[in-house]
Amino acid sequence: MEQGPAGASGPAAAAAGAGGLLLPLSETEQQRYSELFSRCCPPPEAAAGGSSVGELFRASQLPPDTLHQWKNNPQITEVCGAKRMGYFGPAQFYIALKLIAAAQSGFPVRIESIKNELPLPRFMALKNDTEVRYGTPAEFHGVKFQVPHATLEKNSYKRTDEGDKQEPKSPPMSPICSPPASPSTYQRIPLSYGYGKARSGLEQQHGAPYEVRHSTHQQDGPSSGNYGAKSALACSTPNRSLSVEREQQDSSTQYPDDPWRITEEQRDYYINQFRSLQPDLNAFISGSVAKNFFTKSKLPIPELSHIWELSDVDCDGALTLAEFCAAFHLVVARKNGYQLPETLPETLLPEYLQAACLKPMRDCALFDSYSEPLPSSQQTRDLGRTEKSSAEEVPDNSALIQEGKKDDKQALKVSTTLKTIPKEFQHLTVKAAAQEPNALRARPRSRSYSSTSIEDAMKKGEEPPTPPPRPQKSHSRASSLDLNKIFQQNTQAVRSGWLPPPPPALPPRPSVSQTEQPSEVELHPQMNKPPSQAEENSSAKKEVVLAQPPSKPARRKLRTEGQGLETPELSPTINVTSSLPAVKPHLPVQKQSSKQKRAIQTAIRKNKEANAVLARLNSELQQQLKEVHKERIALETQLEQLRPVTVL
Amino acid sequence: MAVCIAVIAKENYPLYIRSVPTENELKFHYTVHTSLDVVDEKISAMGKALVDQRELYLGLLYPTEDYKVYGYVTNSKVKFVMVVDSSNTALRDNEIRSMFRKLHNSYTDIMCNPFYNPGDRIHSRAFDTMVNSMMMQVC
Numbered sequence: 055m056e057q058g059p060a061g062a063s064g065p066a067a068a069a070a071g072a073g074g075l076l077l078p079l080s081e082t083e084q085q086r087y088s089e090l091f092s093r094c095c096p097p098p099e100a101a102a103g104g105s106s107v108g109e110l111f112r113a114s115q116l117p118p119d120t121l122h123q124w125k126n127n128p129q130i131t132e133v134c135g136a137k138r139m140g141y142f143g144p145a146q147f148y149i150a151l152k153l154i155a156a157a158q159s160g161f162p163v164r165i166e167s168i169k170n171e172l173p174l175p176r177f178m179a180l181k182n183d184t185e186v187r188y189g190t191p192a193e194f195h196g197v198k199f200q201v202p203h204a205t206l207e208k209n210s211y212k213r214t215d216e217g218d219k220q221e222p223k224s225p226p227m228s229p230i231c232s233p234p235a236s237p238s239t240y241q242r243i244p245l246s247y248g249y250g251k252a253r254s255g256l257e258q259q260h261g262a263p264y265e266v267r268h269s270t271h272q273q274d275g276p277s278s279g280n281y282g283a284k285s286a287l288a289c290s291t292p293n294r295s296l297s298v299e300r301e302q303q304d305s306s307t308q309y310p311d312d313p314w315r316i317t318e319e320q321r322d323y324y325i326n327q328f329r330s331l332q333p334d335l336n337a338f339i340s341g342s343v344a345k346n347f348f349t350k351s352k353l354p355i356p357e358l359s360h361i362w363e364l365s366d367v368d369c370d371g372a373l374t375l376a377e378f379c380a381a382f383h384l385v386v387a388r389k390n391g392y393q394l395p396e397t398l399p400e401t402l403l404p405e406y407l408q409a410a411c412l413k414p415m416r417d418c419a420l421f422d423s424y425s426e427p428l429p430s431s432q433q434t435r436d437l438g439r440t441e442k443s444s445a446e447e448v449p450d451n452s453a454l455i456q457e458g459k460k461d462d463k464q465a466l467k468v469s470t471t472l473k474t475i476p477k478e479f480q481h482l483t484v485k486a487a488a489q490e491p492n493a494l495r496a497r498p499r500s501r502s503y504s505s506t507s508i509e510d511a512m513k514k515g516e517e518p519p520t521p522p523p524r525p526q527k528s529h530s531r532a533s534s535l536d537l538n539k540i541f542q543q544n545t546q547a548v549r550s551g552w553l554p555p556p557p558p559a560l561p562p563r564p565s566v567s568q569t570e571q572p573s574e575v576e577l578h579p580q581m582n583k584p585p586s587q588a589e590e591n592s593s594a595k596k597e598v599v600l601a602q603p604p605s606k607p608a609r610r611k612l613r614t615e616g617q618g619l620e621t622p623e624l625s626p627t628i629n630v631t632s633s634l635p636a637v638k639p640h641l642p643v644q645k646q647s648s649k650q651k652r653a654i655q656t657a658i659r660k661n662k663e664a665n666a667v668l669a670r671l672n673s674e675l676q677q678q679l680k681e682v683h684k685e686r687i688a689l690e691t692q693l694e695q696l697r698p699v700t701v702l
Numbered sequence: 703m704a705v706c707i708a709v710i711a712k713e714n715y716p717l718y719i720r721s722v723p724t725e726n727e728l729k730f731h732y733t734v735h736t737s738l739d740v741v742d743e744k745i746s747a748m749g750k751a752l753v754d755q756r757e758l759y760l761g762l763l764y765p766t767e768d769y770k771v772y773g774y775v776t777n778s779k780v781k782f783v784m785v786v787d788s789s790n791t792a793l794r795d796n797e798i799r800s801m802f803r804k805l806h807n808s809y810t811d812i813m814c815n816p817f818y819n820p821g822d823r824i825h826s827r828a829f830d831t832m833v834n835s836m837m838m839q840v841c
Contacts (some may be wrong), residue, residue, distance in 0.1 A: 341816030348817075356825055359817035363828050371814035396827065683713075683821075 087148045313392055314399035316383050324379040338372035344381070351385050357394065361385060364398045376404035703793070704801065704837050705769060705785045706730035709809065711821060712779035714738055718824040720833050721785070734783045737763045737771045741781050744773070758806075759799050774802040780809065801836055808832045 316324070325335070331347060332339050339347075348358050365381035366373060373381060380402040388394055400406060706721035708731075721730040740763040760773035765788065774782040782805050786793060808829050812818055815826070 341814065345816035355817055359815055359825070360827060362815045362817055363811075363826055366814065369811040369814050371816065 083152075087151050090151060091148070313387055314383070314395070315401040316379060320383065320386075321379060324382045325375065327382060328375055328378050335375050338370075338374055339378055341371040344373050344378070348381065348385055351389060353385060353388055357388060358385075360394055361388070364394070365402070367398070367404050374404065380404065703787055703839065705787050706734065706783075707785075707805070707833050707836065708734045708783045709805075709824060710734070710738060710741075710781040710783060717780070717822070718829070718833075720830075720837070722837055730785055733766075733769075733771060733785055737773065737783050738781070740764055740771075741773045741775065741783070745775060745779075759802055761795070772798050772802070774806070776806060776809070782806070782809075804832060804836070 327347075328335065328339065331343055344362075345358075348361070349355075351358075353361075361381055361384045365377050365384060367377060380398065383402060384394060704722075706719070706727075708716055708720070709718040711717050716734075719731060719734065721727050741760060744760050744763075758774055758776060760775060763771040763773045763783070765771070767788065769788050770786050772784045772786065774784075776782075782802055784798070784801065784805075786798070808826075812824055812826050812829055813820065818824075818826075
C-alpha cells in the first residue's frame with residue numbers, strides 16, 4: 055500500500071508510451087494509482103491480474119444498470135488497451151483508472167476525456183486488507199485457477215450445448231473469445247474464487263468480479279452490502295453478506311484458492327467422468343482406458359506420463375476414483391497453464407481425496423443433479439440464483455435433496471444411453487437438456503456449497519466413511535489387470551511391457567484364505583489366519599478354493615478388488631464356521647493330516663499345471679513381442695525409405 | 703555410491719543412462735557398452751535352463767583398477783548395469799543387490815505407466831530422483 059511513491063515516476067512515462075498519448079498525472083493521482091496498482095498485483099509481477107482489476111472496476115460503482123455494466127467496463131479496458139495486450143500493465147492500469155474517474159464524473163469513456171483534470175476515481179469499500187489476500191502467491195494462483203477451470207467447464211458445456219463437437223478440453227483461449235454475447239454466463243460460474251491471469255481478454259473480468267467479490271471482501275458486511283447493490287444479478291444483500299461471511303469462514307479454515315484443492319463441483323465432474331469410463335465407483339480404470347481418456351486432453355505425452363506418475367500412487371497401472379480425480383485435476387491444471395508439481399500435492403493424495411470423496415460415494419444420487427444442471431442454460435441459472443438469494447442453508451439442503459431425486463431419475467435415464475468414452479462430454483449435453491427444467495434449485499445449491507468449506511466439512515462429517523478400496527500392497531506389483539489383459543487380449547498384453555512376476559504371485563490373490571497351507575504350496579498369505587483354523591478347514595473346501603484360482607484367475611481379477619478380497623474372505627470364514635462345530639475333537643486329526651497331504655499334493659499338481667500354462671503363455675507372448683518388434687523395424691525402414699521422397 | 707547407472711533394453715540399446723557428472727562421461731558409456739558382452743556371456747552361460755532358475759543378479763561383471771561393474775538382468779531381458787567406484791570398498795554385495803532391487807522396482811513402476819511404451823527412453827522424474835539418490839549415497 056505504501057509503495058505509492060516508488061512507482062510514481064514509472065507510470066507517468068508508461069502512460070505516455072501506452073497509447074501514444076500524453077497522460078498527465080498529477081502527484082496525487084500518481085500516488086493513488088500506483089498504490090492501487092500495487093494492490094492489484096503483487097510486486098514481483100509486472101502486470102495486474104485481471105481479477106483484482108475487475109474487482110476494482112466493480113468497486114468503482116460505475117453507473118449503468120447491472121446487466122449493461124459489462125458494456126461500460128469493456129469500453130474502459132478497450133480504450134486503455136488492456137484488451138489488446140491481454141493484461142493490465144501499469145500504463146493500461148492508470149489509463150483505466152483515469153477512465154473510471156472520467157466515467158464517475160459523468161464524462162463519456164473516451165481517451166479525450168481523461169486528458170482533463172479529473173478527481174480521483176472512487177472505489178467503494180476497497181479495503182487495504184485485501185492486500186493480504188494477494189499476499190500469498192499460492193492464493194493468487196488459486197485465484198488464477200479456479201475460474202479458468204470453471205469457465206473451461208462452462209465453455210465446454212456451452213459449446214456442446216451449441217452442438218459444437220469441439221474437444222471440451224480445448225485450450226483456454228478459444229472458448230473465451232466465442233461467447234461474448236452472453237457474458238452473464240461467467241457470472242454464474244459456481245465458483246467462489248477469482249479468475250485466472252492466464253486468460254486474457256475482457257470476458258474474464260466479467261466473470262471474475264462476481265466471484266472475487268465473494269472471496270476478497272471478507273471483513274465487511276456493510277461493504278458487501280454495497281456490492282450487493284452493484285451486483286449484476288441484483289442479489290439481495292443478505293445473500294451477499296451471507297456468502298461473504300461464509301467466505302470468511304472458508305478462507306479461515308482452509309485455503310480455498312489452493313489450485314491443488316478440488317472443489318465440490320470439480321469433484322462431481324470428475325466422478326461423472328469416472329462413471330462414464332467405469333460404472334462402478336469402487337473399481338479401477340485400467341491403464342489403457344485411462345490413457346485413451348487423458349490423451350484426448352491433447353497434452354503432450356511426457357506430461358501425461360508425469361501426471362500418471364504423480365497420481366498413480368500405488369503404481370499398479372490402474373486408477374482408483376481418488377487417483378483418477380487427482381489425475382484429472384492435474385490435467386485440468388496443466389491445461390490452464392499451471393506447471394506440474396514434482397510431487398503430488400497433499401490435497402491430491404488419494405487418502406485425502408478419499409476422505410473427501412466419501413460424500414460422492416454416498417450421495418451419488420445427488421451428483422447427477424449437481425453436474426447435470428451445471429451445463430444448463432444460463433437464464434434458468436440466473437433466476438435460480440436470485441430465488442435462492444435469501445434462503446437459509448438448511449432448508450435449501452432438503453429442497454435440494456428432493457430436487458436431486460427428481461433430477462437423478464432423469465439423469466440415470468439419460469446416462470444409460472450414452473456411455474461411450476468419445477462422447478464423454480457429449481452426454482453431458484443430453485443430460486443438460488433433460489435437466490433444464492429441474493435445474494433451478496440444484497445449481498445454486500452446488501454453487502453455494504462449493505463456495506464454503508464449512509458446509510463441506512459438515513457434510514463430510516455427517517456421512518459415515520465408506521471404506522475406500524485400497525489395493526493391498528502385496529499384490530500391487532503383480533498387476534492383476536496386466537494379467538487380465540494377458541488372458542483376454544494377448545496383443546494388448548504385449549504392450550504392457552514385462553509380464554508380471556512368475557506364477558507364484560498369481561494364485562495367492564484369489565486364494566487368500568489359504569494361509570494355512572504348508573510351505574509346499576507356494577502361496578504367500580494375504581490375510582493372517584490363525585493356524586488353528588488351518589486344521590479345521592475342510593480339505594474339500596480347500597481344493598475347491600484352490601481349483602478356482604488356476605482356472606479362473608482372470609474372472610477374479612475382473613471383479614473389483616474389494617470383491618475379490620471379500621469373497622475369499624467370506625469363503626474361509628464360512629469354511630471355518632461350518633467346520634468348527636464339526637471338527638472339535640482331536641481324534642480325526644490323523645485322518646485329516648492324510649487328507650491334507652492328498653489335498654496338498656493335488657494343490658501342488660494344479661499349481662504346476664498353472665505354472666506350465668503361464669510359462670507357455672510367456673513364451674508365446676515373447677514370440678509375439680519379437681514379431682511385433684520386427685514389424686516395427688520393417689515399418690521404420692519403410693518410413694525411412696519413403697521419407698527422402700516426400701521431403702523435396 | 704554408484705558412478706554410473708544404465709538401463710539397457712533387450713535389444714541392447716540404452717533406455718536410460720546416467721552418470722555422475724565428470725569430465726569424461728563417455729568413458730562410462732563405453733564401459734557399460736563393453737560390459738554388455740559380459741552380461742550376454744553370463745546369461746548364456748547359465749544355459750538353456752528355465753528362466754525361473756536364473757538368478758536376476760549377475761554380480762560383478764568385471765573389475766578395472768578404477769571401478770567395478772555390476773550387472774542385473776530382468777526376466778524380460780532388460781539389463782541394469784551399475785558402475786561403482788573401486789575406492790569405495792565399503793560397498794558390500796548385499797548393498798549392490800538392494801540397489802538393483804530398487805532399480806528394478808522403479809523400472810516396474812515406469813512400466814505400469816500406460817503412457818510409457820516399452821522400448822522408449824525413460825524420462826520419468828521419479829526414476830531420475832531415485833537414480834540421483836543412489837548416486838549421491840549408498841542405499
